[in-house]
Amino acid sequence: xxAEMLSLSNAPLLFIIAMAVKILVVFxxxxxxxxxxxxxxxxxxxxxxxxxxxxxxGWHGLLQPIADGIKLFFKEDIIPTQASKIPFILAPMMxxxxxxxxxxxxxxxxxxxxxxxxxxxxxxxxxTDLNIGILYILAMAGLGVYGITLAGWSSNSKxxxxxxxxxxxxxxxxxxxxxxxxxxxxxxxxxxxxxxIVALQSGSxxxxxxxxxxxxxxxxxxxxxxxxxxxxxxxxxxxSELVSGFCTEYSSMKYALFFMAEYANMIVVAAILSTLFLGxxxxxxxxxxxxLLGKIFxxxxxxxxIRATFPRVRYDQLMKLGWKVLLPLALAxxxxxxxxxxxxx
Amino acid sequence: xxxxxxxxxxxxFKHLLPGxxxxxxxxxxxxxxxxxxxxxxxxxxxxDREKCVACYLCPTVCPAKCITVESAENEKxxxxxxxxxxxxxxxxxCGYCVEAxxxxxxxxTGNYELxxxxxxxxxFDKQRLLNTK
Ligand code: SF4
Ligand code: SF4
Numbered sequence: 001x002x003a004e005m006l007s008l009s010n011a012p013l014l015f016i017i018a019m020a021v022k023i024l025v026v027f028x029x030x031x032x033x034x035x036x037x038x039x040x041x042x043x044x045x046x047x048x049x050x051x052x053x054x055x056x057x058g059w060h061g062l063l064q065p066i067a068d069g070i071k072l073f074f075k076e077d078i079i080p081t082q083a084s085k086i087p088f089i090l091a092p093m094m095x096x097x098x099x100x101x102x103x104x105x106x107x108x109x110x111x112x113x114x115x116x117x118x119x120x121x122x123x124x125x126x127x128t129d130l131n132i133g134i135l136y137i138l139a140m141a142g143l144g145v146y147g148i149t150l151a152g153w154s155s156n157s158k159x160x161x162x163x164x165x166x167x168x169x170x171x172x173x174x175x176x177x178x179x180x181x182x183x184x185x186x187x188x189x190x191x192x193x194x195x196x197i198v199a200l201q202s203g204s205x206x207x208x209x210x211x212x213x214x215x216x217x218x219x220x221x222x223x224x225x226x227x228x229x230x231x232x233x234x235x236x237x238x239x240s241e242l243v244s245g246f247c248t249e250y251s252s253m254k255y256a257l258f259f260m261a262e263y264a265n266m267i268v269v270a271a272i273l274s275t276l277f278l279g280x281x282x283x284x285x286x287x288x289x290x291x292l293l294g295k296i297f298x299x300x301x302x303x304x305x306i307r308a309t310f311p312r313v314r315y316d317q318l319m320k321l322g323w324k325v326l327l328p329l330a331l332a333x334x335x336x337x338x339x340x341x342x343x344x345x
Numbered sequence: 346x347x348x349x350x351x352x353x354x355x356x357x358f359k360h361l362l363p364g365x366x367x368x369x370x371x372x373x374x375x376x377x378x379x380x381x382x383x384x385x386x387x388x389x390x391x392x393d394r395e396k397c398v399a400c401y402l403c404p405t406v407c408p409a410k411c412i413t414v415e416s417a418e419n420e421k422x423x424x425x426x427x428x429x430x431x432x433x434x435x436x437x438x439c440g441y442c443v444e445a446x447x448x449x450x451x452x453x454t455g456n457y458e459l460x461x462x463x464x465x466x467x468x469f470d471k472q473r474l475l476n477t478k
Binding site for chain 1: 353354356357358360361365366367368370
């Protein structure tokens with residue numbers, strides 16, 4: 001008996017239950033990883049700098065994220081006088097929410113076949129499969145900039161305003177190259193659905209797009225790092241001064257939201273990178289979600305490793321790299337991909 | 346450029362491997378500061394009183410002007426410091442006071458845990474300085 005694809009029309013109850021479970025698991029897991037990524041980062045960077053990182057709260061500081069959370073909730077929350085209150089409060093959420101909802105289109109396993117009312121249904125392990133998945137990702141990635149600009153503008157502080165402007169300039173310039181790097185992938189796959197892109201790569205490791213599009217992979221790696229403002233591209237936070245850039249005026253939980261967004265963004269970029277170039281959930285092991293998580297964790301470790309190793313670049317170097325190196329390379333890659341695709345037909 | 350990139354990454358990775366951490370879990374484990382470490386001052390006692398003869402050399406030499414000495418004479422006709430105070434909030438722990446003292450009445454100890462909750466608690470008077478170990 002072949003399984004029918006589950007949809008709202010053929011089994012509404014099962015569809016709603018499955019959807020709720022998927023949403024809970026994916027967001028729960030994401031937030032859990034976000035919380036513990038802060039601990040892992042402190043540990044990894046600590047050891048790389050020949051110190052230990054947190055040790056006191058729980059075994060090797062394992063309860064540190066919980067302690068931090070409690071502390072942040074009870075810290076005094078300061079809103080500067082004459083700050084524009086509503087945008088000031090909304091800004092952190094405007095950064096966090098887009099990165100969280102981007103996760104919705106990332107497939108994390110093969111279909112799960114479930115018997116329901118005597119019929120077999122295939123539940124796709126993905127919150128939703130949009131046939132314009134990649135465009136959705138690019139659109140959502142673009143939304144985060146509003147939060148940053150708003151945070152800087154509404155703070156009633158010159159540091160924040162300049163930080164916000166700087167951050168948005170950076171994110172916009174890197175988004176271009178990131179988008180173009182992705183374009184090369186879907187020229188190859190001829191689909192915008194992430195589910196199908198993974199399916200195209202699921203044969204063996206050799207089918208992964210990293211082999212066909214090494215340049216695009218590299219470009220997306222760099223632009224992705226810049227887009228989520230990780231070292232060495234963490235200009236929004238500070239250039240040479242240590243005033244936290246656009247979030248200078250934020251305190252307590254609102255400040256923490258920015259950092260939750262940073263880690264959530266890491267997960268998102270890692271998930272997209274794995275899905276587009278490294279076969280997503282398919283391979284090398286038979287367990288889909290494990291594969292994807294493994295790839296996400298490896299990428300996050302890589303970002304932490306980079307952070308512990310390299311100093312941040314200067315702002316003009318950053319802009320130069322974005323506009324004069326990455327963007328032309330991405331365009332050239334599209335041109336070459338286009339020629340190859342046409343010749344193959 | 347690629348070579349340097351990988352070199353940098355490998356250096357940090359080597360440090361990640363166990364056995365490289367040099368941190369001391371401070372409040373639980375304490376390191377012994379070296380002999381030459383300049384921590385909190387101490388007035389050296391001798392028999393029934395402090396060694397200090399209230400000569401005013403240390404407040405004179407102190408670059409931070411944080412030593413207050415007021416001399417007086419005791420019943421045996423010896424000069425002694427009626428008031429001897431060091432304001433540790435201003436002290437820069439340069440050790441000049443120790444060098445200047447002609448009778449070695451003041452010395453510096455390895456005591457470095459000097460945190461307090463009130464500004465007043467940083468003013469060390471004669472009694473506290475005499476009791477410093
Ligand atoms: S250590 Fe230096 S600054 Fe401190 S009391 Fe002595 S002379 Fe003054
Ligand atoms: S230099 Fe020595 S003897 Fe003179 S006042 Fe200072 S501590 Fe006392």
